Amino acid sequence: xxxxxxxxxxxxxxxxxxxxxxxxxxxxxxxxxxxxxxxxxxxxxxxxxxxxxxxxxxxxxxxxxxxxxxxxxxxxxxxxxxxxxxxxxxxxxxxxxxxxxxxxxxxxxxxxxxxxxxxxxxxxxxxxxxxxxxxxxxxxxxxxxxxxxxxxxxxxxxxxxxxxxxxxxxxxxxxxxxxxxxxxxxxxxxxxxxxxxxxxxxxxxxxxxxxxxxxxxxxxxxxxxxxxxxxxxxxxxxxxxxxxxxxxxxxxxxxxxxxxxxxxxxxxxxxxxxxxxxxxxxxxxxxxxxxxxxxxxxxxxxxxxxxxxxxxxxxxxxxxxxxxxxxxxxxxxxxxxxxxxxxxxxxxxxxxxxxxxxxxxxxxxxxxxxxxxxxxxx
Amino acid sequence: xxxxxxxxxxxxxxxxxxxxxxxxxxxxxxxxxxxxxxxxxxxxxxxxxxxxxxxxxxxxxxxxxxxxxxxxxxxxxxxxxxxxxxxxxxxxxxxxxxxxxxxxxxxxxxxxxxxxxxxxxxxxxxxxxxxxxxxxxxxxxxxxxxxxxxxxxxxxxxxxxxxxxxxxxxxxxxxxxxxxxxxxxxxxxxxxxxxxxxxxxxxxxxxxxxxxxxxxxxxxxxxxxxxxxxxxxxxxxxxxxxxxxxxxxxxxxxxxxxxxxxxxxxxxxxxxxxxxxxxxxxxxxxxxxxxxxxxxxxxxxxxxxxxxxxxxxxxxxxxxxxxxxxxxxxxxxxxxxxxxxxxxxxxxxxxxxxxxxxxxxxxxxxxxxxxxxxxxxx
Numbered sequence: 001x002x003x004x005x006x007x008x009x010x011x012x013x014x015x016x017x018x019x020x021x022x023x024x025x026x027x028x029x030x031x032x033x034x035x036x037x038x039x040x041x042x043x044x045x046x047x048x049x050x051x052x053x054x055x056x057x058x059x060x061x062x063x064x065x066x067x068x069x070x071x072x073x074x075x076x077x078x079x080x081x082x083x084x085x086x087x088x089x090x091x092x093x094x095x096x097x098x099x100x101x102x103x104x105x106x107x108x109x110x111x112x113x114x115x116x117x118x119x120x121x122x123x124x125x126x127x128x129x130x131x132x133x134x135x136x137x138x139x140x141x142x143x144x145x146x147x148x149x150x151x152x153x154x155x156x157x158x159x160x161x162x163x164x165x166x167x168x169x170x171x172x173x174x175x176x177x178x179x180x181x182x183x184x185x186x187x188x189x190x191x192x193x194x195x196x197x198x199x200x201x202x203x204x205x206x207x208x209x210x211x212x213x214x215x216x217x218x219x220x221x222x223x224x225x226x227x228x229x230x231x232x233x234x235x236x237x238x239x240x241x242x243x244x245x246x247x248x249x250x251x252x253x254x255x256x257x258x259x260x261x262x263x264x265x266x267x268x269x270x271x272x273x274x275x276x277x278x279x280x281x282x283x284x285x286x287x288x289x290x291x292x293x294x295x296x297x298x299x300x301x302x303x304x305x306x307x308x309x310x311x312x313x314x315x316x317x318x319x320x321x322x323x324x325x326x327x328x329x330x331x332x333x334x335x336x337x338x339x340x341x342x343x344x345x346x347x348x349x350x351x352x353x354x355x356x357x358x359x360x361x362x363x364x365x366x367x368x369x370x371x372x373x374x375x376x377x378x
Numbered sequence: 379x380x381x382x383x384x385x386x387x388x389x390x391x392x393x394x395x396x397x398x399x400x401x402x403x404x405x406x407x408x409x410x411x412x413x414x415x416x417x418x419x420x421x422x423x424x425x426x427x428x429x430x431x432x433x434x435x436x437x438x439x440x441x442x443x444x445x446x447x448x449x450x451x452x453x454x455x456x457x458x459x460x461x462x463x464x465x466x467x468x469x470x471x472x473x474x475x476x477x478x479x480x481x482x483x484x485x486x487x488x489x490x491x492x493x494x495x496x497x498x499x500x501x502x503x504x505x506x507x508x509x510x511x512x513x514x515x516x517x518x519x520x521x522x523x524x525x526x527x528x529x530x531x532x533x534x535x536x537x538x539x540x541x542x543x544x545x546x547x548x549x550x551x552x553x554x555x556x557x558x559x560x561x562x563x564x565x566x567x568x569x570x571x572x573x574x575x576x577x578x579x580x581x582x583x584x585x586x587x588x589x590x591x592x593x594x595x596x597x598x599x600x601x602x603x604x605x606x607x608x609x610x611x612x613x614x615x616x617x618x619x620x621x622x623x624x625x626x627x628x629x630x631x632x633x634x635x636x637x638x639x640x641x642x643x644x645x646x647x648x649x650x651x652x653x654x655x656x657x658x659x660x661x662x663x664x665x666x667x668x669x670x671x672x673x674x675x676x677x678x679x680x681x682x683x684x685x686x687x688x689x690x691x692x693x694x695x696x697x698x699x700x701x702x703x704x705x706x707x708x709x710x711x712x713x714x715x716x717x718x719x720x721x722x723x724x725x726x727x728x729x730x731x732x733x734x735x736x737x738x739x740x741x742x743x744x745x746x747x748x749x750x751x752x753x754x755x756x
Contacts, residue, residue, distance in 0.1 A: 313449065
């Protein structure tokens with residue numbers, strides 16, 4: 001109800017899987033589910049019939065199944081859900097309501113190998129079903145609500161972090177001179193995926209990437225990429241992962257040195273990064289401007305002459321999107337965000353040198369009354 | 379240019395990764411790339427700076443980099459690309475053009491752990507940058523163009539199928555009584571991911587799922603799901619995979635019996651499914667109505683008393699989306715589609731019994747002048 005109150009609307013109608021998860025506790029699989037959330041606190045989801053069982057186990061919302069496709073007729077999801085949605089809008093008396101919908105760009109994490117996106121078609125359908133209703137963006141309200149995690153959401157992110165550890169625990173032994181990045185990523189991912197730590201999680205997914213040597217320098221990009229490169233002695237080797245438990249995501253990176261003891265340069269990078277991490281963690285607290293946390297880390301990196309090499313912000317909101325630099329709070333030099341209890345983000349001090357390599361240590365942390373709790377303390 | 383000719387528009391402006399791939403050969407990673415494709419045959423892509431190297435290796439399009447976020451300012455992709463896109467539209471003289479954009483719902487496969495979706499924001503930006511242009515949907519033209527694969531696209535789908543074999547080759551030995559579905563999926567996925575068959579592919583991804591016993595009955599759903607269930611002797615065990623090589627996807631399923639020889643019931647299911655597969659493959663050819671291929675398979679299943687158990691259509695287009703029941707050609711009882719050379723789809727005869735289990739054999743095939751070529755002949 002908070003989201004509706006924030007947006008000053010009579011109802012919110014959303015379809016992106018992370019928004020449906022936020023509003024209902026149910027994480028859609030193929031993205032063809034539509035939630036209608038009213039200011040009275042009614043929550044209804046029009047969803048594919050084959051997701052009803054999953055939804056019922058995680059959500060108390062009223063579930064209205066439809067069949068996206070049948071052998072009797074060729075339909076697309078939007079065609080198939082039009083009638084149940086029409087009946088629902090009528091039942092809820094939303095014909096002339098102020099309705100919040102998703103309009104702005106968003107970052108959507110993986111929910112299945114292939115996922116429905118309604119683009120403009122859901123807004124067009126609503127316009128057609130309830131032409132006298134008034135539609136406006138609810139994106140800002142959703143963004144705010146996503147930023148401050150509830151106790152249940154924090155528990156799920158902690159769970160996703162714990163399962164991720166099952167992969168990272170195998171990283172050091174798996175990284176061996178002569179192995180290809182693809183082999184290392186496969187082994188770490190398999191350790192994660194086979195783990196019994198995922199017991200009780202309906203859907204546990206993770207993406208583990210391995211980058212080595214000069215390839216680690218490219219890890220400053222908005223994405224990671226595993227290649228077929230063979231690891232050499234003395235290489236920096238980075239394992240980056242985004243893992244999730246039932247829709248709640250982590251963002252974790254660890255960096256290793258292959259085969260030999262770290263060189264002086266690598267040791268200097270490591271000590272700067274860990275000092276920056278410590279400074280950032282100590283700066284975190286409710287009421288603290290997010291830019292101060294960035295500054296705490298960045299000042300340390302600069303003092304160690306790694307200012308230029310620390311190419312990105314210190315962090316960004318984590319939980320609903322695997323990796324989204326614009327998720328609140330943005331731990332960025334120019335961030336206007338102020339930390340609040342329950343806000344959850346990554347802290348990722350790093351140094352990258354083109355042609356040589358990069359090192360990053362990325363943790364998931366949450367703001368508590370005492371300061372910061374690290375979920376990825378492994 | 380075919381797509382522009384088909385749509386009778388002066389230009390097409392798209393951002394979904396599969397459309398950018400179709401039009402340029404470059405498969406965007408985080409989904410924040412916009413292609414402008416003109417009727418004169420000019421192809422320009424406004425793309426994140428950190429994807430320029432990747433794009434340059436696979437596409438001859440003119441590349442216009444932008445920085446989605448920097449340390450100097452907090453911006454979102456749509457804000458950051460507005461100016462380069464404005465300059466490009468002016469340079470191309472598209473101020474009053476008829477421009478095709480993506481409007482309808484679509485099925486977007488995984489391109490990264492988290493992916494930008496512009497929703498209505500790209501259309502809104504275009505409206506603002508070129509208010510006198512005329513915008514209409516180019517979805518149908520793209521859908522048609524995606525359906526008939528070029529020689530290069532077919533080669534990529536064959537490549538993705540070959541890499542998938544690296545996983546399936548390990549399936550039979552990996553499926554053992556007492557193992558959990560999650561362990562089996564992890565092992566098969568790791569074999570795929572570590573394979574040297576992916577040499578030369580920039581981005582090779584795959585999702586392998588394992589379902590066993592009664593869980594295989596739920597595989598008739600629009601999605602697969604691996605659980606923690608322990609495999610028992612005599613269980614049907616299904617391995618389902620969607621794999622991709624640089625944006626070109628496969629859709630493959632194999633079913634095994636755990637630990638013992640197939641029961642009479644399982645043997646009957648298997649022989650019906652393979653007879654249906656053979657009938658479907660024999661029916662395939664250029665000029666053949668897609669519904670005839672469905673009927674060929676369905677008649678066999680009915681003759682074996684598995685008509686009711688064959689709950690879904692015989693197939694659907696494959697290549698640009700991992701799994702999209704609405705991709706052309708739809709091998710469905712009511713499909714209006716007619717097969718053409720280069721059309722590529724799955725053939726997936728199956729039988730599902732609630733509480734007992736299901737069996738499916740899903741191949742990727744393409745239409746040739748001689749009939750059908752199976753890419754997944756393993």
